[in-house]
Amino acid sequence: MPQFDVYLNPHAASRATVPFVVDVQSGLIEALPTRLVMPLSRVGARQARLPRGLCPLIEVNDEPLALMPHLAAPIDKRLLHRPVLSIAHRAHEVGAALDAVLSGI
Numbered sequence: 001m002p003q004f005d006v007y008l009n010p011h012a013a014s015r016a017t018v019p020f021v022v023d024v025q026s027g028l029i030e031a032l033p034t035r036l037v038m039p040l041s042r043v044g045a046r047q048a049r050l051p052r053g054l055c056p057l058i059e060v061n062d063e064p065l066a067l068m069p070h071l072a073a074p075i076d077k078r079l080l081h082r083p084v085l086s087i088a089h090r091a092h093e094v095g096a097a098l099d100a101v102l103s104g105i
Contacts, residue, residue: 001030003024003027003088005023005085006020006040006084006086007020007037007080007082010075017043018043018068024037024098033076034075037074038072038094039067039068039071040060040066040067041067041068043066053097053100054097054100058087069094
């Protein structure tokens with residue numbers, strides 16, 4: 001599974017606020033049954049008080065969504081089906097957001 005692919009949120013109950021998730025796990029550990037994902041949330045997407053370094057806006061289907069690295073979680077990779085798009089071109093921002101969570105940088 002390619003790192004930085006965006007998938008439909010497999011949990012229907014939370015899809016209204018978190019329509020998509022981003023796979024951020026390195027392909028080097030592909031053998032694991034889970035993938036680390038970050039939510040792409042409608043909540044916070046238009047809130048000026050969210051630090052953009054922590055929660056960059058990612059556009060999916062012409063909708064701005066806030067990446068929520070502080071809510072990253074493992075998910076069974078069998079629940080992730082066809083990717084909607086890749087945000088590999090924004091890998092630096094995703095990595096910087098995760099660094100902000102881990103080290104406050």
